[in-house]
Amino acid sequence: METIHIYHTNDVHSHFENWPQISRLVRDKRREHTDAGEAFFLFDIGDHVDRSHPFTEGTKGKGNVFLLNEAGYDAVTIGNNEGITMSKKALSSLYDEAEFDVVVGNLVDENGEFPKWAVESIIYETSKGTKIGVIGATALYTQFYATLGWKISPPLEQLRAVAEKLAPVTDIIICLSHMGVTEDESLAVECPVIDVILGAHTHHLFQEGEFVGNTLLAATGKFGAYTGHVTIHFNPTEKRITEKQATLYSTETLPVNEEDVQRLEKLMQSGKKSMGEQVFYNPSPLKQNLFGPSSLSNFLGRAILDYSGADCAMFNAGIFLGSLESGWVTKETMHSLLPHPINICVITLSGAELLEVYELSLNEDWPEIKVKGLGFRGEHMGAMIHERLYKNKQGTLIIGNREVEPNETYTLATLDMFTFGFFFPALQHAEKEYYMPELIRDIASNYGREYFKESSVPSEHNL
Secondary structure (H helix, E strand, O other): OEEEEEEEEOOOOOOHHHHHHHHHHHHHHHHHHHHOOOEEEEEEOOOOOOOOOHHHHHHOOHHHHHHHHHHOOOEEOOOHHHHHOOOHHHHHHHOOOOOOEEEOOOEEEOOOOOOOOOEOEEEEEOOOOOEEEEEEEEOOOHHHHHHHOEEEOOHHHHHHHHHHHHHHHOOEEEEEEEOOHHHHHHHHHHOOOOOEEEOOOOOOEOOOOEEEOOEEEEOEOOOOOEEEEEEEEEEOOOOEEEEEEEEEEEHHHOOOOHHHHHHHHHHHHHHHHHHHOEEEEEOOOEOOOOOOOOHHHHHHHHHHHHHHOOOEEEEEHHHOOOOEOOEEEEHHHHHHHOOOOOOEEEEEEEHHHHHHHHHHHOOOOHHHOEOOEOOEOOOEOOOEEEEOEEEOOOOOEEEOOEEOOOOOEEEEEEEHHHOOOOOOHHHHOOEEEEEOOOOHHHHHHHHHHHHOOHHHOOOOOOO
């Protein structure tokens, strides 16, 4: 009987406070199992990268790859944070120094070819000759990937086709799935030749795994709070799995090695160095206001309209994680102010639809609502801010200096987080165009460079 150990992480989202413990755990476990003559594999299921962390931003994600190398990962798949919050150029070079395989079968270049950094599937062989096929796929964000110059295909169909191709030539099939728990359950039903699905994306947590038919589903939640461990007992004579089980290691129960923590902190500081570049000089403070318009929101509103060319703009005041003080503004300043991996989207609406969205945006409860996910890295929604969009004393909706006509069409620039139907149902199916790869902090930074001319910079004598 052969024992095969599979360790896995998912949706770490650059929460490096947990990384020293995770890295030491998996390195220790590899030695332990290898010394016992047992097979060991280590996988990450995507969204290890998150540009809301200055180390990730400062190293363009390559710092994350370095940490995965150091921990000894065998393979990873990509999540939406690797896939759609990075430019095509950045993603294409992200894994240049990777010492592991990147398995993602449903993402190809515009010409239909697999990117040089990825494989559709891979077969690993244990010392006892057992062949383990590994397949992987990421979530279907069709319009986002198309805007960035990629083609993405429906993951369920692709995984099923590849698994069925591997089944005759492998003994075990493992799927690295950044699709979400519902899709994983459907895959298990539709493709029973897959033995284990390691899940991600929806941040679901399975304490002891879940079986769908004979397929074991395993997932570790989010932010590195847990590390997963799947154990497979395989009969090499009969070529069949006799038992498989899943468990978790809680990071908070793992010992903290101070040497590891200090070393990681040095890495963090090295990543932050590149964030010290000066972007523009801000002559006067721009203050945040969670409950209404402010000088800071006016600045971002103008930046969004200048960038997009839309008729009007709308965003939430909670998008700012502080104020913008006077003085030199650096990349780190803008990252701290707007850490969200969020893009701008321009939506075409009729006047009647725009009025409906505007009325909904006046919800008095929204400033205190807490928001999780959708790329938002703040806490409270804050009041909705409108740029070039308001009601006059007569109650008529105005864009700029003209009345909104119900049957005319208008363009509204807003944050992509508002286009998925959770807050504004009318926006989910409206005609829209996503502006990528620039994030909102890039848009604000570029506008600041142009708006605050060099003449506003004090002389060296005055400094």
